[in-house]
Each structure stands twice: as structure tokens, then as C-alpha cells.
Amino acid sequence: MAIGPIDIGGERLAVPVALAPMAGITDRPFRRLAARLGAPYVVSEMVASREMLHLRPLSAIRLRTAGDEALSAVQLAGCEAHWMAEAARRVEDGGARILDINMGCPAKKVTNGYSGSALMRDPDKALSLIEATVNAVTIPVTLKMRLGWDEGSMNAPQIARLAEAAGVRMLVVHGRTRSQFYKGCADWRAVRAVVEAVDIPVLVNGDIVDPVTARRALAQSGAAGVMIGRGTQGAPWLAGQIADDLQEVGPRPSPAGSELRDLVIEHYEGLLSCYGTRIGLRAARKHFGWYLAGRPGGADLRARLVRDDDPQAVIAALGGYAWPAVADDLADAA
Ligand SMILES: Cc1cc2nc3c(=O)[nH]c(=O)nc-3n(C[C@H](O)[C@H](O)[C@H](O)COP(=O)(O)O)c2cc1C
Secondary structure (H helix, E strand, C coil), rough: CCCCCEEEEEEEEEECCEEECCCCCCCCHHHHHHHHCCCCEEEEEEEEHHHCCCCCCCHHHHCCCCCCEEEEEEECCCCHHHHHHHHHHHHHHHCCCEEEEEEEECCHHHHHHCCCHHHHHHHHHHHHHHHHHHHCCCEEEEEEEEECCCCCCCCCHHHHHHHHCCCCCCEEEEEEEEECCCCCCCCHHHHHHHHHHHCCEEECCCCCCCCHHHHHHHHCCCCCEEEEEHHCCCCCHHHHHHHHHHHHCCCCCCCCCCHHHHHHHHHHHHHHHHHHHHHHHHHHHHHHHHHHCCCHHHHHHHHHHHHCCCCHHHHHHHHHHCCCCCCHHHHCCC
16 A cells, blocks of 8 residues: 655645654654654644743744754644734744644643643634634644544544635544543544545544554545654654555664664764753653663663763763664564
């Protein structure tokens, strides 16, 4: 099953495989790495529209997309049309090529502020926010959402139609309701109702962790492409691998041995240069946990790395570790 290019309001995405926005994970160093490893499309972590207008330094870092090798979008979350429009203009002035609205985040911190997935409970409010955002900018606006608030209100197709009529150019649907948070399984079949409701491209999202699940999600949803989140933790190459598989250009093995070691060090150095040593060291800890999970001596090394405040010592320890010579996926297959 080869997938074809899509058009996002004039931006051509040759292979519709996207790295999902994940706050605290898919920051600029991670997106750059994923893009270098073949992810065709990457989305920034969500930036709260009001927070952004007060130009908090971390928000400014999250927004930077210049130099990304892949087509990239900046994601905004908000609950007031006025702030969304203001923030959208800033995002466009900052050079973003695509702006994504977050209508999927289930976190209480976000839904209590009446943004993220809470907007799906109030289609009129959602629409006013979408219209304000679309009308504020000339770049394409996309929307990411869930199936609905809960099982009794799976209104994603209705929101999708409203969004399309308001000028939204692409949708991403996570096949869960807000009430599910991350429990159960993503319902890719339910995403089909959104695909059939609109003419704009739809990406299916949720529980896609390898080429097999990507193909299954596409077949069940009829979507134009896929978006991959948690599967990329400790595997920034995954979106590239899935893109290759769906283009039928042959499998790209996961990195192993010295290639994997160099990649982990590249990621670490990227975090340090993005955030500075103090915050960079902290940001690296969760990634070390993912890279080393299930590896012989991995837990011990991680425990050592998180105690060490000297970047050179961390790099030396990473360099001295016996990274597996055979990629995990090939080892599994053997
Ligand atoms: C730690 C974490 C942070 C996330 N942050 C965002 C975010 O900033 N914006 C957003 O739209 N979705 C966010 N998501 C949701 C993901 O983009 C994605 O929709 C979800 O994880 C389902 O896809 P997956 O099963 O491939 O992970 C986040 C998810 C996780 C686990």
C-alpha cells in the first residue's frame, strides 16, 4: 500500500507521515533529529497562545522552526479567539509555514482552561476560535483533535466539517475520546467517519508504533497519512522508517552499534545547545531512559548519567557503553 502526496493549503507533503507534537519531548532538537532521519513532517510542541504573547523564553525556543529539514508546523493551544489570532500572527511573522490548532489535548491543566479537547464540547466556541485563527494569517492552518469528548459525544465529523468550511486545510484525528485519555486502544475505524465527512486530507493518529500498525491504521481509517507520537520515544528514526515502508522503498533498519551511539550523543548535544547545560541536562534524562530501556546494563548507565552534571563525562559514558551491534527490530526477527 503506497501512499501519495497531499496538499496542505499549497504546501506539498510528498509523504504524509508526521511526527506528532508531544510537549516536553518533540522539542527542536528531537524534531531536527527526526527530520534528519527521514520524518517528512514535524509539528512543534503546543505553545499556549497567551503564554507565547508574553514571550516566555521557553515558548520562544519551542516556536523556532527555521532550519528544520522537514516541512514543519507550529502548534498553538488557546481558549480565546482574540489571543489565538494575536499568537497566530506572531507565529506567521516568525516564519512558520503551517500553523496547527490543538483541539486534542486531554490534560486537565489545558481542558480546565477550556482549550485542547475541551473545545470539542462546544462546537460554536471551537468554530469561533478556528475562524479567528484562520482569518489572522495567510499560512495554512491545520487542526488536531480527538474523536470527541466521550463515547456519548463523538462529534469529530461535525467539527471537521465546520473546520473545513472555516478554511482549515488538514486534520489529524487521534482515535480516542478525551475521556479515554490514553487508555484502551485507538479506534482507527472511527476515524473513517471524519475522512468521509470532508474533502481535506486527514491523518490518522494513535497507537501507530511500526510499519505494520501504520498500514493497518491507514486501511481501517481510509486516511491520507499517519501521525506517530509515543512510538518515537527513544526511536527518533521511526517516522522515517514508516515513511520509507509506506513508499515501498524497502526497510530501513533501526540504528545499532556506533551509529546508535553517535545518534544518542547528537541528541544530547542538541539538547545542551538548545537549552544550555542546566536545563539541557534535565531534558536529556527521559530520553536516556527510553534509549536504554531493556538494554543490558541500561538501567545502571541511566542512573549514572542522571547523577552526572558534567556533559563531557556523560558523553564519555555514552561512548563507553556497549550499544547493541544488531538493531532491535532485526534482533526480534532473528
Ligand atoms: C507526553 C505527551 C505530550 C503530548 N503533547 C501534545 C501536544 O503538545 N499537542 C498535541 O496536540 N498532542 C500532544 N500529545 C498527543 C500526541 O500528539 C498524540 O496525539 C497521542 O500521543 C496519540 O498518538 P500516539 O499513540 O502515537 O502516541 C502528547 C502526548 C504525549 C504522550
